[in-house]
Amino acid sequence: MPLLTLYRGLIDMSAPAVRATLWYRRMRGKEDAERFGERLGEAGRPRPEGPLVWLHGASVGESLSLLPLIERLRAERPALTMLCTTGTVTSAALMAERLPPGAVHQFIPVDRTPYIRRFLDHWRPDLLLLAESELWPTLVLETAARGVPMALLNGRMSDGSFRRWRRYAAGAARGLLSPFRLALAQSEADAERLRALGADPVACVGNLKFAAAPAPADPAEVARLREALGGRPCWLALSTHDGEEALTARVHQALAARVPDVLTLVMPRHAARGDAGRAAMEEIGVRVAQRSRGEAVTADTDVYLMDTMGEVGLAARLAPVVFMGKSLIGEGGGQNPLEPARLGAAVLFGPRMENFRDISARMLAAGAARTVPDEAGLVDAVAELLTDAAAREDLGRHGAAFADGEQGVLPRVLDALAPLLDPIAPQAACPEETTSRAGA
Structure with a gap:
């Protein structure tokens, strides 16, 4: 050797x-x-x-x-x-x-x-x-x-x-x-x-990822934030990496013309990147409320930046549509789509899911997730799911069944x-x- x-x-x-x-x-x-x-x-x-x-x-x-x-x-x-x-x-x-x-x-x-x-x-x-x-x-x-x-x-x-x-x-x-x-x-x-x-x-x-329990969340905090969001249609970009916060901000701007009062949630994969992610999004021109700084979501907020650790369960319970980071740009490889699927969210990801090749392919075949080819495709998919409750719920239901199917x-x-x-x-x-x- x-x-x-x-x-x-x-x-x-x-x-x-x-x-x-x-x-x-x-x-x-x-x-x-x-x-x-x-x-x-x-x-x-x-x-x-x-x-x-x-x-x-x-x-x-x-x-x-x-x-x-x-x-x-x-x-x-x-x-x-x-x-x-x-x-x-x-x-x-x-x-x-x-x-x-x-x-x-x-x-x-x-x-x-x-x-x-x-x-x-x-x-x-x-x-x-x-x-x-x-x-x-x-x-x-x-x-x-x-x-x-x-x-x-x-x-x-x-x-x-x-x-x-x-x-x-x-x-x-x-x-x-x-x-x-x-x-x-x-x-x-x-x-x-x-x-x-x-x-x-x-x-x-x-x-073994199928054996994981649903990501936990404090029910009181879920209820508090849902009230603070005021019923606004929202989606989540989960486990974002460098460059994806800016992409998410651009997607938000395109969505705002198609989905009135839309709110975008962003959770970086690494919470320490919160300030860098905020700077990238504000450079695009969106208004950001940052959770780690204790900033509240208001009617003027475009993006709620959830740069905190251990709160995937909270974020995925707030947003009925979730896009998985590290799957569209940059090095790629994807992040675990079972986490939001297990909570009933409608899951989207890009074509670069090499780290979850088997799971992502099987989810697509089972109608438990959708793939988006690029930034424009992400805008279209999120807009459709936020405005079509039946399609959103169907995708979420299939995702939850898939995530629970191999206990x-x-x-x-x-x-x-x-x-x-x-x-x-x-x-x-x-x-x-x-x-x-x-x-x-």
């Missing part, structure tokens, strides 16, 4: 550059100043006694998909401690709110040998469950070297990543995937790619993981009893 050896050598020699990068990110609010040491492998709390399962997801989407699994494991195997690691400030805040008792969060260390070893020395995991495509070489190889069993959950391999791995680093890919005792893929296409790169065994039991994925994942979990901590109750309690 010469490429992996070269990678680790270069990373290990780059301690000054790594620390400088982390400090720069810290200054920009992208690292938690109080928990900075965790990124260097320094534990933020003692290790609990007993068996420990380590689950890792890169950011918000991956960690949200792990939550139902963590909750079920805590219920069925109470002897286990769950250690959940992520890499972003936003995901850390979300996990602080939603992790159940008996589960702890830490930031994932940077992928240097001293940091990973320090982390492993302290936490001594009995099992590692990696979500999606988080194949950090030092993390994987150091964990495998200690004999810790590993499984890949919700494994994903995009077209571009697969081509690059096969063409430039086939041996490295096999070296990273072969230590996994099990790889559970999101889709059959992902399963085939993982097999071709060296994972074995590979299975496809469904996408059996979590039991299938648990069954697949049972051979790895049973030696660590046996179940406290049979699956039928646990399922019955969960559905009560």
Whole structure:
């Protein structure tokens, strides 16, 4: 594995550059100043006694998909401690709110040998469950070297990543995937790619994102904001990225001529981008009320900028039409369309949904979402859905049915993981009893 050896050598020699990068990110609010040491492998709390399962997801989407699994494991195997690691400030805040008792969060260390070893020395995991495509070489190889069993959950391999791995680093890919005792893929296409790169065994039991509960919201705040919006027709641009706030402002201006008194809601993917998003929209000429500044929506407000963390459930309950960010311009890839669909919103997205290729294609086939080709198409689709209640409700109904249609994925994942979990901590109750309690 010469490429992996070269990678680790270069990373290990780059301690000054790594620390400088982390400090720069810290200054920009992208690292938690109080928990900075965790990124260097320094534990933020003692290790609990007993068996420990380590689950890792890169950011918000991956960690949200792990939550139902963590909750079920805590219920069925109470002897286990769950250690959940992520890499972003936003995901850390979300996990602080939603992790159940008996589960702890830490930031994932940077992928240097001293940091990973320090982390492993302290936490001594009995099992590692990696979500999606988080194949950090030092993390994987150091964990495998200690004999810790590993499984890949919700494994994903995009077209571009697969081509690059096969063409430039086939041996490295096999070296990273072969230590996994099990790889559970999101889709059959992902399963085939993982097999071709060296994972074995590979299975496809469904996408864990289907197991997520509806995004929560304070009912009192939902009611308060609905009253403040005054019955105005509104739509939401959800999980926007750089350039999409300006696009949304232009769409609003075009809509205003077709949908009287329309209000646009915007929720950036990263709340810290709120001020930049506001500036981009105001440059277009729209009037913005910003939630993080406590500004109220008035009759003169064009755009309500919801630059807050953990409030997807609130925003998606206010807007009956939702457009998914990162799907029309820029790098693309899309964001999770199941979140608003689960709440009954009529879902729109652009053609660039590579990160949710299987889900988006199936939603379109089921009439559970619509795709828009460009900015003008987005204007047309939003205008139609805001003025045609029957079409809007039909799309929302199909979306909700689709999002709720694969609740059996979590039991299938648990069954697949049972051979790895049973030696660590046996179940406290049979699956039928646990399922019955969960559905009560």
